[in-house]
Amino acid sequence: MNTPVYRRARYARRGPVPHELVQVEDFTPPPLEAGQVRVEVLAAPINPSDLMTITGDYGQLPPLPAVGGNEGVGRVVEAAPGLDAIREGQRVLLPVGIGTWATHVTARADALVPLPDAGDPVQLSMLAINPPTAALLLQDIVDLQPGEWVIQNAANSAVGGYVVQLAKARGLRTVNVVRREAACAQVAGGADAVLVDGDDLAERVRGATDGAKIRLGIDAVGGAATDRLAQALAPGGTVVNYGAMGGGACELSPLALIFRGITLRGFWLARWFEQSTAPQRAELFGALARQIIEGTLHAPVAHRFGLDAISDALTAASQGGRGGKIVLVPNGDPA
Incomplete structure (x- = not known):
């Protein structure tokens, strides 16, 4: 079995030109704690809010240094002992703001939204925002x-x-x-x-x-x-x-x-996330996920980039008139 390579796109300061600030680096993930899982990121879009977070113009900014990416979809590859509610291999919607421009993320299992195995993961990666x-x-x-x-x-x-x-x-x-x-x-x-x-x-x-x-x-x-x-x-x-x-x-x-x-x-x-209840969030995301899986709700995708091409991806995402979303596929195009 091949040892996974862990990589992430991180920035240490904010400024007006995002593609000059974000660098891809290797990292060693921490050991899993109780209730946590490791997730392989399948796809993560680049949204205007991501760019504004890097420039410092968004209303909510993470502490620096920070890994880019506010949303994405992944597959659970490792779970802490004693977790029965989620299985390895489960496709999941990642928590908003976790830093999804990475090959892998570590998250609490109860913060993940389980998704069916059906449906295009690139389209599902744009579900959260x-x-x-x-x-x-x-x-x-x-x-x-x-x-x-x-x-x-x-x-x-x-x-x-x-x-x-x-x-x-x-x-x-x-x-x-x-x-x-x-x-x-x-x-x-x-x-x-x-x-x-x-x-x-x-x-x-x-x-x-x-x-x-x-x-x-x-x-x-x-x-x-x-x-x-x-x-x-x-x-x-x-x-x-x-x-x-x-x-x-x-x-x-x-x-x-x-x-x-x-x-x-x-x-x-x-603010809606803060004020809504878990059942309200589950109902909304469930309905939207079904529409995406059925193909009745979709967004055009202009380009997919690997993580190592993060500078090109950010440059493309900063340009108008693209005709579609820019999406990162950190582990290669998902099946």
Whole structure:
């Protein structure tokens, strides 16, 4: 039996250029303690939040030095004695924030979410952050009914793609806003309308939806884009912001706030994790995992990289217009 090689992508300081800071190194994992397992990482995506964690711009930062990667999927290869609830060979969803850009991680067994052996591990590796974000934005902000419209910007993003798919499954219709014409082709299939952002967005939305009263706007851009979404909503509507891709603070005019009664609120998945119960988390992840395994929920993947190509992977993940997610496969492409 071959002795495993343990490697990880770690950074010791933060700065504006992630690919210059993260280095791959060999490491020796600690002995397993009671209740722990060793997991071979099958796949781990590179998300915008991962890059922002390295640059220091994210809302929650790990102590340094830190191993990159907030989510991933793996296979249990070793378990501490006395663990009956999880078996060696079990495929699992890794705990958020554990540092998944590594060949192996050590985790508490009760922090893992068991997954079926079926399904593409690369697609399942993206289960923990973007799909639940999209699902909760659609179900927890406004009580939407089948047939209603939702408008979102950054519609060609990973979360945007999941919003389109999950909305369609619920009988909702989507107006999908992007920042450039070339991005229209990157919006997930099933989108009802795709528009390029601009000062006359609200007028074009009314034309695309036959004047539908839209009650929910999903904003990942911030700045003036937030107010443009608000202008497209019906009086009393809600804009929920979950990102700042535009780099600026959310703007909302007094006209929207005072005279049209528009509400602006924020969403952060980490807070939902803190406030939700174990059964709520199990129900959400179970439903999303089933859809991914069935192939009804998926995200395009632009490139897969091995761990030794972490610099190239981070460079690719930092570029716009990719047409898909960048995913690390630390132990080679999983079967």
